[in-house]
Amino acid sequence: MTKSNERKLTIARAMAEATAQEMRIDPSVFVMGEDIAALGGVYGNTRGLLDEFGPERIRDTPISETAFIGAAVGAAQDGMRPLVELMFVDFFGVCFDAIYNLMAKNIYFSGGNLKVPMVLMTSTGGGYSDGGQHSQCLYGTFAHLPGMKVVAPSNAYDAKGLMTAAMRDDGPVVYMYHKGLQGMGWLGTEAGATVHVPEESYTVEIGKAKVVREGREVSIVSVGMGVHNALKAAKKLEEKGVSAEVVDLVSLVPLDRETIRASVAKTGRLIVVDEDYHSYGLSGEVIASVTEHDISVLKAAPKRVAFPDVPIPYARVMEQFCLPNPDKIVAAWEEMGTLQPV
Amino acid sequence: MAPTRDEQHWMYRNMVTSRRFEETIAKIYFEGKTPAFNMANGPIPGEMHLSDGQEPVAVGVCAHLTPEDVVTATHRPHHQAIAKGVDLDKMAAEIFGKATGLSGGRGGHMHLFDADVNFACSGIIAQGMGPAVGAALSRKMQGKPGVAVAFVGEGAVNQGGWHEAMNLAAVWNLPFVCVIEDNAWGISVAKSAATAVPTNDVRAAAYGIPGERVEGNDPFAIYEAAGRAIARARAGEGPSLIEVETYRLAGHFMGDAEGYRPEGEKDGLFEKDPIPAMRARLLKDGAASEEQLATIETEAEARVEEAIKFARESVDPAPEDALTRVFAA
Numbered sequence: 001m002t003k004s005n006e007r008k009l010t011i012a013r014a015m016a017e018a019t020a021q022e023m024r025i026d027p028s029v030f031v032m033g034e035d036i037a038a039l040g041g042v043y044g045n046t047r048g049l050l051d052e053f054g055p056e057r058i059r060d061t062p063i064s065e066t067a068f069i070g071a072a073v074g075a076a077q078d079g080m081r082p083l084v085e086l087m088f089v090d091f092f093g094v095c096f097d098a099i100y101n102l103m104a105k106n107i108y109f110s111g112g113n114l115k116v117p118m119v120l121m122t123s124t125g126g127g128y129s130d131g132g133q134h135s136q137c138l139y140g141t142f143a144h145l146p147g148m149k150v151v152a153p154s155n156a157y158d159a160k161g162l163m164t165a166a167m168r169d170d171g172p173v174v175y176m177y178h179k180g181l182q183g184m185g186w187l188g189t190e191a192g193a194t195v196h197v198p199e200e201s202y203t204v205e206i207g208k209a210k211v212v213r214e215g216r217e218v219s220i221v222s223v224g225m226g227v228h229n230a231l232k233a234a235k236k237l238e239e240k241g242v243s244a245e246v247v248d249l250v251s252l253v254p255l256d257r258e259t260i261r262a263s264v265a266k267t268g269r270l271i272v273v274d275e276d277y278h279s280y281g282l283s284g285e286v287i288a289s290v291t292e293h294d295i296s297v298l299k300a301a302p303k304r305v306a307f308p309d310v311p312i313p314y315a316r317v318m319e320q321f322c323l324p325n326p327d328k329i330v331a332a333w334e335e336m337g338t339l340q341p342v
Numbered sequence: 343m344a345p346t347r348d349e350q351h352w353m354y355r356n357m358v359t360s361r362r363f364e365e366t367i368a369k370i371y372f373e374g375k376t377p378a379f380n381m382a383n384g385p386i387p388g389e390m391h392l393s394d395g396q397e398p399v400a401v402g403v404c405a406h407l408t409p410e411d412v413v414t415a416t417h418r419p420h421h422q423a424i425a426k427g428v429d430l431d432k433m434a435a436e437i438f439g440k441a442t443g444l445s446g447g448r449g450g451h452m453h454l455f456d457a458d459v460n461f462a463c464s465g466i467i468a469q470g471m472g473p474a475v476g477a478a479l480s481r482k483m484q485g486k487p488g489v490a491v492a493f494v495g496e497g498a499v500n501q502g503g504w505h506e507a508m509n510l511a512a513v514w515n516l517p518f519v520c521v522i523e524d525n526a527w528g529i530s531v532a533k534s535a536a537t538a539v540p541t542n543d544v545r546a547a548a549y550g551i552p553g554e555r556v557e558g559n560d561p562f563a564i565y566e567a568a569g570r571a572i573a574r575a576r577a578g579e580g581p582s583l584i585e586v587e588t589y590r591l592a593g594h595f596m597g598d599a600e601g602y603r604p605e606g607e608k609d610g611l612f613e614k615d616p617i618p619a620m621r622a623r624l625l626k627d628g629a630a631s632e633e634q635l636a637t638i639e640t641e642a643e644a645r646v647e648e649a650i651k652f653a654r655e656s657v658d659p660a661p662e663d664a665l666t667r668v669f670a671a
């Protein structure tokens with residue numbers, strides 16, 4: 001790709017573009033959620049859709065998540081392909097039955113006779129002092145429960161392709177985008193998330209991880225914002241003469257265990273970076289994927305850099321203390337080295 | 343029953359304190375956020391939902407409450423916290439994320455908790471309802487005095503949790519009052535686009551309890567309606583529902599461009615600003631002199647300045663304190 005035909009998009013715009021392209025070719029796709037019409041979504045990911053598709057297909061909802069997510073399940077089973085937004089993933093508490101008992105299970109309960117082609121998109125992540133009900137990731141919570149695919153893009157290219165793939169999937173996909181990667185200036189923005197995005201429609205395979213940086217001595221595995229922290233840490237490690245590989249999971253369900261195992265088999269060391277809570281989650285699952293498969297590839301005990309098991313505090317100094325960051329990843333490497341020198 | 347002269351002065355004082363507080367917070371909120379507005383920066387980071395214009399609801403209701411009564415609030419809690427008597431120094435410090443804050447910086451502006459005056463918040467829409475109903479239940483079971491009031495926005499009445507809590511309060515005949523602040527908007531969605539009935543007082547019929555609608559953001563009318571509902575609750579006659587028409591003079595949160603508002607709506611609202619209106623009424627009724635009002639205003643302003651100074655000068659929490667207070671001591 002040459003510089004001259006680069007078309008950099010934010011994740012927000014990439015999501016909206018994928019949605020619009022799919023809506024143009026598939027009349028069964030419609031969007032509902034809070035503040036997704038005139039406002040274009042609090043995080044900009046439905047901007048422009050109301051103007052093009054009108055209020056019949058771009059529906060602002062009451063603050064009634066149980067009703068409209070349940071309604072999406074019913075509509076999906078009846079021939080529509082709804083894209084619904086849960087504004088902050090933290091709000092899942094008021095509507096989880098519609099998600100994990102209906103959306104996630106109805107295909108199975110019907111013995112595979114039903115399709116539930118719907119996408120639940122939801123914002124994740126903190127770092128901007130929004131407090132403990134507006135800053136969580138909850139990757140593990142969603143990924144734990146069977147029946148739904150779960151994806152989490154780290155950049156706009158993947159964001160567009162994953163959205164298209166999710167909308168074409170005949171089962172439910174939870175699409176978890178990170179607020180700090182959206183490209184909304186008012187949330188601060190990770191520049192690395194805004195990348196070249198082809199104009200035409202395309203898909204990114206759900207269930208396939210990507211090695212986003214090749215390395216030889218340690219595999220840093222993460223998703224979403226964690227990928228950017230991992231890449232920054234890899235740079236710092238390079239300055240110390242350490243060659244780190246970075247794996248972007250892209251998809252949590254299905255989890256691409258093969259790519260994780262191949263990377264760790266090569267490097268012999270594993271650090272998992274997760275902005276979700278430390279225990280019972282993504283980081284443990286990734287480590288188990290390696291250890292239960294072939295523990296002999298490991299030259300050191302795996303490490304995780306995750307959010308401690310406490311509610312997310314408001315005060316900046318406290319929240320930043322808890323969040324993963326590149327320095328913590330470098331420190332994890334250093335501890336690994338001293339614990340078990342090669 | 344109309345508010346006494348003292349109560350009127352108290353109401354005006356709290357309205358002015360609340361407004362001065364919000365104006366000061368609004369100014370400080372932009373520190374460190376210009377020229378590029380990034381919520382993460384400045385002495386007050388995160389979302390900020392101001393209550394400008396909604397003060398009459400807080401004072402009209404809280405004028406009937408004592409510290410032992412329970413109040414739950416929402417993501418927009420400052421006016422109610424002030425009227426309920428939450429410690430203003432500690433509240434300001436919490437909003438600044440300081441160690442001296444109500445929760446030592448763990449909560450923030452959407453999570454103000456002051457056990458001394460039985461005040462709590464939730465940033466999840468309608469989720470103040472259950473805890474308020476539970477407090478009312480607890481008072482009834484323990485034979486302790488006190489009522490519980492849940493403040494919610496008009497957008498909250500479309501949550502399942504709201505209906506469940508209303509029914510529970512009614513079927514158990516609890517000392518509970520739900521006060522709906524109808525500012526006509528839930529972020530960018532107009533009430534008329536989200537709610538199937540024009541006014542929510544009629545929903546009381548679904549629970550067999552009294553429902554009232556108060557028009558005009560009028561602190562006196564709110565005082566009277568709240569007085570009836572709270573007296574009923576105190577007398578053991580069960581819950582009530584009140585919906586108050588009020589005005590959101592600010593954006594949903596700070597930084598909201600408010601492009602969804604019909605043109606001119608804001609100007610019309612500012613003309614109906616309840617604070618100058620109450621001031622004029624106090625003077626016209628002879629309930630307060632110009633001098634008395636000026637004193638109240640000066641004192642309110644000084645109180646706010648003091649609280650903000652306390653917050654600014656307080657130290658940050660120790661970062662590792664984030665790991666403490668997760669479980670009961």
Ligand SMILES: Cc1ncc(C[n+]2csc(CCOP(=O)(O)OP(=O)(O)O)c2C)c(N)n1
Pocket residue numbers: 034063065087091094417418465466467494495496497498525527528529590594
């Ligand atoms: C369960 C849940 N859904 C959505 C939100 C996001 N949200 C925060 S405030 C708000 C609008 C609330 O409107 P209303 O209840 O009228 O209160 P107001 O903001 O007008 O004071 C929404 C949708 C939330 N906090 N919780």
Ligand SMILES: [Mg+2]
Pocket residue numbers: 495496497523524525526527528529
């Ligand atoms: Mg409202």
